Amino acid sequence: MRTDTRKIWNLKDGWFFGKSREGCGEAVTLPHTWNAVDGQDGGNDYYRGCCWYRRELTAEETNASCLFLEFNGAAHICDVYLDGEKLAHHEGGYSAFRVELTGKTTDKNLLEVSLSNEDNDRVYPQKADFTFYGGLYRDVNLICVPEEHFELLKDGTPGIKVTPVVDLEKKTAHVTVETWHNASSVEITVNGETKTVESKAEFVIENVHLWDGVDDPYLYTATARLSSGDEVSTRFGCRVFECDPQKGFLLNGRNYPLRGVSRHQDLKGKGNALSYEDHAADMKIVREIGANTLRLAHYQQAQEFYDLCDENGIVVWAEIPFITMYMKNGRENTLSQMRELITQCYNHPSIAVWGLSNEITAASAVNEELLENHRALQELCHRMDPTRLTTMANVFMLEIDSPILEIPDINSYNLYFGWYLGELEQTDEFFDEFHAKYPDRVIGFSEYGADANPAYHSSQPEKGDYTEEYQALYHEHMLKMIEERPYLWATHVWNLFDFAADGRDEGGKHGENQKGLVTFDRSMRKDAFYLYKAAWNKTEPFAHLCGKRYVNRCEEETEIKVYSNQSEVRLYVDGTLVASESGKTVFRFTIPLLGEHLIRAEADGCSDVMCIRRVSEPDESYVFNKAAKSVTNWFDADEIDPSCFSINDTLGEIRQHPKAGAIVNAMMAKGASERGDVADAVKDNPALQRMMGRMTMLSLLKQGGADEESIKQLNRILQGIKK
Ligand code: ADA
Numbered sequence: 170m171r172t173d174t175r176k177i178w179n180l181k182d183g184w185f186f187g188k189s190r191e192g193c194g195e196a197v198t199l200p201h202t203w204n205a206v207d208g209q210d211g212g213n214d215y216y217r218g219c220c221w222y223r224r225e226l227t228a229e230e231t232n233a234s235c236l237f238l239e240f241n242g243a244a245h246i247c248d249v250y251l252d253g254e255k256l257a258h259h260e261g262g263y264s265a266f267r268v269e270l271t272g273k274t275t276d277k278n279l280l281e282v283s284l285s286n287e288d289n290d291r292v293y294p295q296k297a298d299f300t301f302y303g304g305l306y307r308d309v310n311l312i313c314v315p316e317e318h319f320e321l322l323k324d325g326t327p328g329i330k331v332t333p334v335v336d337l338e339k340k341t342a343h344v345t346v347e348t349w350h351n352a353s354s355v356e357i358t359v360n361g362e363t364k365t366v367e368s369k370a371e372f373v374i375e376n377v378h379l380w381d382g383v384d385d386p387y388l389y390t391a392t393a394r395l396s397s398g399d400e401v402s403t404r405f406g407c408r409v410f411e412c413d414p415q416k417g418f419l420l421n422g423r424n425y426p427l428r429g430v431s432r433h434q435d436l437k438g439k440g441n442a443l444s445y446e447d448h449a450a451d452m453k454i455v456r457e458i459g460a461n462t463l464r465l466a467h468y469q470q471a472q473e474f475y476d477l478c479d480e481n482g483i484v485v486w487a488e489i490p491f492i493t494m495y496m497k498n499g500r501e502n503t504l505s506q507m508r509e510l511i512t513q514c515y516n517h518p519s520i521a522v523w524g525l526s527n528e529i530t531a532a533s534a535v536n537e538e539l540l541e542n543h544r545a546l547q548e549l550c551h552r553m554d555p556t557r558l559t560t561m562a563n564v565f566m567l568e569i570d571s572p573i574l575e576i577p578d579i580n581s582y583n584l585y586f587g588w589y590l591g592e593l594e595q596t597d598e599f600f601d602e603f604h605a606k607y608p609d610r611v612i613g614f615s616e617y618g619a620d621a622n623p624a625y626h627s628s629q630p631e632k633g634d635y636t637e638e639y640q641a642l643y644h645e646h647m648l649k650m651i652e653e654r655p656y657l658w659a660t661h662v663w664n665l666f667d668f669a670a671d672g673r674d675e676g677g678k679h680g681e682n683q684k685g686l687v688t689f690d691r692s693m694r695k696d697a698f699y700l701y702k703a704a705w706n707k708t709e710p711f712a713h714l715c716g717k718r719y720v721n722r723c724e725e726e727t728e729i730k731v732y733s734n735q736s737e738v739r740l741y742v743d744g745t746l747v748a749s750e751s752g753k754t755v756f757r758f759t760i761p762l763l764g765e766h767l768i769r770a771e772a773d774g775c776s777d778v779m780c781i782r783r784v785s786e787p788d789e790s791y792v793f794n795k796a797a798k799s800v801t802n803w804f805d806a807d808e809i810d811p812s813c814f815s816i817n818d819t820l821g822e823i824r825q826h827p828k829a830g831a832i833v834n835a836m837m838a839k840g841a842s843e844r845g846d847v848a849d850a851v852k853d854n855p856a857l858q859r860m861m862g863r864m865t866m867l868s869l870l871k872q873g874g875a876d877e878e879s880i881k882q883l884n885r886i887l888q889g890i891k892k
Pocket of ligand 1: 534616
């Protein structure tokens with residue numbers, strides 16, 4: 170028997186790329202995506218088709234007993250050919266897979282890989298608010314192993330599976346290590362103890378050092394060795410995750426509210442082809458904001474990133490891209506992506522829950538097929554991993570009595586009240602109602618956010634204006650709402666970073682979702698970033714002056730807002746102490762604005778400065794949609810007779826009056842017939858109808874894009890009707 174050990178070659182260089190097999194002539198290095206530019210510039214016109222990668226394999230690389238090719242991410246449908254012979258087909262752009270080359274190589278071989286991100290009706294995702302980059306965007310490795318080796322093929326398995334079960338009272342962990350290989354025995358080592366077994370060994374760790382979240386994410390290592398020399402090892406962590414409908418999330422028996430952010434795996438200019446340094450830089454920002462959890466949306470992310478979560482004590486929600494729209498032919502793909510996710514990520518101590526789907530009822534009815542697909546996923550998760558819970562991220566318009574909510578172990582909703590639709594307070598009402606109606610169900614807040622372009626500013630920020638100030642106000646409300654509801658098992662801001670959604674064109678940018686607390690290129694932290702940092706980061710004392718980019722202000726008095734994790738903030742204007750305030754997280758001051766001022770905020774051991782100035786005319790460059798903005802000035806409050814109806818009344822109030830109600834109903838029916846199917850979804854959705862009933866006519870009209878004249882006309886008609 171040969172006793173050479175495992176060799177891994179990272180196939181970074183030597184590749185050629187093209188949009189056809191014959192035209193594969195552009196030299197590229199991995200990781201690579203063909204959508205780094207066109208997937209981020211708007212227009213929803215990025216190249217979605219089939220591309221090819223080609224590379225020669227040399228004898229030096231292939232000279233081994235057994236040889237496997239490893240693709241850590243090949244987006245999205247992949248075929249692998251060696252010297253023209255098709256060796257593998259894989260569907261799913263975010264999971265790893267391997268292909269055996271043993272016995273197929275000679276001195277020189279031609280490796281060809283075709284990849285497609287073309288739309289189809291079976292491989293998720295197909296409809297979602299992010300760019301489906303195509304490419305070999307993670308490492309491709311050649312793995313050489315001796316004849317007796319650990320399993321490499323099945324669902325991209327690491328060949329070793331570790332299940333630690335902790336007894337908090339006894340301070341012990343019972344650790345089961347399972348391995349898959351073609352040898353007769355295996356030597357397994359955990360915590361200095363080695364056992365020789367057929368495939369599975371049990372260990373007890375006394376006085377166990379827990380994996381204890383951000384404070385102490387201690388990791389153990391399990392190693393398995395075959396007599397051939399082949400070896401695999403994995404880190405694992407000993408911890409207890411629990412969810413309680415009243416207490417929320419518990420880590421190792423103590424309350425540990427999960428408060429954090431979501432992350433997409435992409436970056437301006439690079440697409441999804443990230444380096445380890447990019448991942449590590451993202452994790453640094455996660456630590457800086459002080460989050461203790463990440464929702465890694467909406468697909469399996471790079472192993473390096475789950476590793477970083479393990480090392481940094483970040484509790485993770487991991488999910489598959491079963492998103493937006495149910496596809497009849499996609500059932501198998503949801504199951505295979507989930508099987509691969511769990512197989513490949515099982516050992517990461519950071520992962521607490523498996524996410525079955527995201528907003529799947531947004532464009533699909535809750536019917537038996539959809540329910541069955543979720544039941545199949547639920548059953549799969551529990552069969553493969555009885556140690557973790559499952560969840561789903563539901564869209565706001567899903568009724569809270571929907572049967573689909575009974576399938577996962579714990580629930581969660583994405584709510585955008587105060588951004589797309591409705592008012593901020595409706596979030597509070599939503600959770601209060603859910604919690605009162607279902608006191609025995611665990612509920613969380615899986616997405617919330619508001620877009621902001623840091624170029625836009627306002628002293629009267631409002632929904633839809635894309636200002637940095639509205640985003641900050643939005644999150645101030647949400648932070649308070651969350652702090653008042655400790656039963657929320659997890660909350661995740663959507664999103665930590667702006668990300669590519671090539672179909673978007675709004676808020677002064679093309680192809681970006683700007684709900685990030687940090688810009689797409691990571692160069693700028695928006696004010697709202699510091700709100701959460703003030704609330705969550707306990708270790709780095711800081712004070713942040715909001716509105717640094719809002720220099721030109723045309724008001725007599727202006728608000729100066731400071732976010733700080735200290736309990737007292739002092740404000741200096743042009744070197745003079747003008748005020749001092751005690752409090753928590755948000756500190757507000759009002760100062761007269763005379764000319765140009767140097768503002769300085771000081772707290773214990775930290776400070777921040779900025780310059781602002783008084784101008785006579787509003788700075789137009791701070792306004793996104795100048796036409797819509799002027800709507801607030803169309804009506805002076807004293808022009809409206811409050812004893813009659815007006816566009817300032819809610820749709821619900823107006824509808825209660827026979828005449829006024831008939832008018833707005835007729836108007837909305839006309840609008841609905843013009844808008845077609847979207848309007849039908851609204852009409853047939855009681856949750857949406859209820860929510861719209863609480864909105865003012867003005868805000869509904871503005872949201873629907875009504876023009877100035879029709880808004881004024883409706884107001885004139887309503888003003889003619891006594892309440
Ligand atoms: C949805 C979806 C996200 C995100 C968000 C938004 O809730 O789950 O992918 O893009 O919408 O910003 O609108």
